[in-house]
Amino acid sequence: MNRQSGAGAGGARAAGARAAGAAQAGAGGAEAAASAVIEVDRLTKDYGHGRGVFGVSFQIAKGEVFGFVGPNGAGKTTTIRHLMGFSAPQAGRASILGLDCWKHPSQILRRVGYLPGEIALPEGLTGTQFIRFMQGLRGSRDQDRLNGLLDRFQLDPRGKTKRMSLGDKRKLAVVAAFMADPDVLLLDEPTSGLDPIMQERFIEFMRQERLRGKTILLSSHMFSEVQAVCDRIAIIKDGEIVSTVRTTDIRRSELKTYQVTFGTLAGFQSFLTSFGRAVIFADQDEKRIDVRIRDNEVNHLIRRLANCQVASFKERKASLEDYFLGFYQTAPREGGNGPHH
């Protein structure tokens, strides 16, 4: 692996967290299945009509933040449902802290915080009553931590939950998930419905929790948040995991994407025929071509472009978004199977 320092703005921002977690991350991950806190092994549940999960496997080590990304209906929530013990697997198993999620959910849930994807709070309660209710069910009441969380997310829980905005309901669910200070967190799209400032605050909070050794499964649609906090990311599509990557690998990729716009159609076509193998996107109307090449091919590319009437030339920053969008589309783009390997 080609290790570079200063891997970009996102990398610099997360550098502190990453350095502290490096020892764990290096020892953890797929290689150290024995110490995995969350383990999903060939989990299969067929709901019919192609929906469900089919042979999903992954491990999450202690102190790791694991991103779970995929289109709607891909199987993220189904997987989490099995980890919560709401559903019995047809084949395979899901376990947390070495205990089977279907057989021992209440033992496991002593140490797990859960944030549901859909916020359906019990009716007729104020936020405060809901918090008391959850504390009662958990049998723990840590008032200092609760106040800290309410402060951090600027939530006033006194009103009726029914009248709360979506963002406040989401904050209430976040507070409920974290207030007992659980070791393991299963978060299903935690920031949807939060405004950008609160999203940023939540991301920062997850980083801190990670440094405190919490193990987090984060299902999300938002690349920025996944990129900012996750150590590893799995992409799930049509109920199967199509790729698992380390966030750092994507940033350090030797493959880069360049976007070239041509002044003339002749230039556009000339380049397309001569450099076709690296082209991942071509639009004749805009006379625009995206090529993805290795760093050592840059000179070759520039020489080739010299005779092609280039109007503009820029590097597209390698981000998870580029990496994932290919998986989101129903038919993968030509050559668009990810920036590495």
Added chain:
Amino acid sequence: MFSAALMKQTIRENSVLWLILAAVQCLMVSTIGLTTPLAAAGIAYYNMLPGIFVGIYAITIGNRLICAKVDRGTLAYVLSTPVSRRAVVATQALFFAGSLALMCTLAATVHCVAASFSSYGASSAEVQTIIKLNLGLLALALAFSGICFAASCVFNLSKHAIGLGGGVICAFLLAPLIAMFGQNFTFLRYLTIVTLYDVPGIMASATGWAWRLAGLAGVALATYAAGALAFTRKDLPL
């Protein structure tokens, strides 16, 4: 086995309907007790009205206790804590049966007190009959609630739970009425558990009423147990 926090919340959610139905029943039995001798009013009242009251309670609350929480997704919060499914189902069942027992005890007490204050007075035999009638009502109510509870535990959609629980209870309550329309329909009396609540038999101090109530209790026990078993084993779409 039970969750005190969940019980508190369940009481909070369902107390209004309980209070309304208990108040209506108390109002009726106190009026009847004060104005009419038991021999005249007993069959007319106990044969029909309280059955409908507990039927309404069973259908509405039965759905709310489990199925509506699954349907709306709010059960996810309860089950994201160390409270097990078994504790959830036991707590909800305890509330259901307990609230009905309290309702029947209250109605029986009010009826006895009202009768003793009436100009006719109440003999100890009459007090016993009132207690037996309400015990029978409780057995019927528990059987109804068991049916609705089982439906609530089995189904994930409120419309299905209400449809089945409500349909069965309406059929049970209507069957004896239709049976009164003629010889051709008398067989309907044997297709409904309401027949096991033998109001004329209890009034006439006939023997065998206790066995019939045991039958109702058996229905209640079986349906509660079946519901609890189904709920602890099924996949929840939360």
